[in-house]
Amino acid sequence: MVLDAWAAESGAQWKKVRFTEAEAAQTPEGVWLLKPLSYMNVSGDPVRAGLNWFKLVPEQILVVMDDVSLKLGRLRLRSGGSAGGHNGLRSIEQHLGTREYARLKCGVGSAPERMDLADHVLGRFVAEEKIILKEMIERAVKGLKMCEHQGVTAAMNEVNREV
Secondary structure: OHHHHHHHHHOOOOEEOOOOOEEEEEOOOOOEEEEEOOOHHHOHHHHHHHHHHHOOOHHHOEEEEEEOOOOOOOEEEEOOOOOOOOHHHHHHHHHHOOOOOEEEEEEOOOOOOOOOHHHHHHOOOOHHHHHHHHHHHHHHHHHHHHHHHHOHHHHHHHHOOOO
16 A cells, blocks of 8 residues: 555556566656565565566565554554565565565554454554554655655654554
8 A cells, every 4th residue: 555655656657567577667757666476475576586687685674564563543654674474575585585685564453352364454444543544545645755765764753653
């Protein structure tokens, strides 16, 4: 949703790529957005393929992801770190051979009691949550643009503060 919002805001068009199961869009500023179409648990393969195709190194990417350990609406930007139990990050680490890549965690809150975690993460947001979600997505896009222009460290001070 965050990448879709950035692409829409910048007028970038998503196109299926030849090199992996993903879609890519390029902003007018030249930033490539890559949206894997694979299952989250195997997202490392398309990320690695994207790095190879665009001739980038892990330190040049920023992964946007959901995080159930953060309350809905909370953002956390980091320049590196562990997978922390997130299977998508674990897959990316395995394919890149490093933890040294930036990541923006977008809080979706924990699953309600007796609800399967996958059902929670893949489920729909209720009306009240959609308001918080919209604000979080706007802040996330602003944070990504800040990373582009000022770097991850500078953006962390803005993105990681409570709202």
